[in-house]
Amino acid sequence: MWNRRTALSLVLGLAFTPISSAFAETDFSTVAFKAAQKDGKRILVDVWAAWCPTCKAQGPLLKSELAKPENKDVVMLRVNFDTQLDALKAFKVQSQSTLIMFKGDKETARSVGDTTADGISKLVASTN
Numbered sequence: 001m002w003n004r005r006t007a008l009s010l011v012l013g014l015a016f017t018p019i020s021s022a023f024a025e026t027d028f029s030t031v032a033f034k035a036a037q038k039d040g041k042r043i044l045v046d047v048w049a050a051w052c053p054t055c056k057a058q059g060p061l062l063k064s065e066l067a068k069p070e071n072k073d074v075v076m077l078r079v080n081f082d083t084q085l086d087a088l089k090a091f092k093v094q095s096q097s098t099l100i101m102f103k104g105d106k107e108t109a110r111s112v113g114d115t116t117a118d119g120i121s122k123l124v125a126s127t128n
């Protein structure tokens with residue numbers, strides 16, 4: 001039987017239940033990138049640094065954008081700006097907070113330092 005206590009317990013339980021995102025962040029590797037390219041996947045390469053405030057601001061925006069149903073197929077590969085120098089060279093990246101979209105083996109869009117929901121949404125939509 002429903003009463004106020006049961007309803008309150010349900011609401012509080014839902015409020016504190018973690019929501020799983022529809023995508024997985026994966027550390028960049030050449031093997032993972034080439035496999036996603038071969039499969040014709042939509043790929044988001046996120047070049048980040050732990051000390052970067054712009055990267056921290058991009059994080060929640062990326063999670064929100066990639067949690068949308070239309071983006072459930074996007075593969076997100078994270079390149080560590082401080083340790084993955086070969087990847088930086090391969091992607092011709094000079095700054096952390098760089099986001100690069102690919103559809104298969106074709107780069108479709110790139111941005112640096114964008115912390116707007118609209119800008120990130122347009123970047124991801126470039127692969128549609």
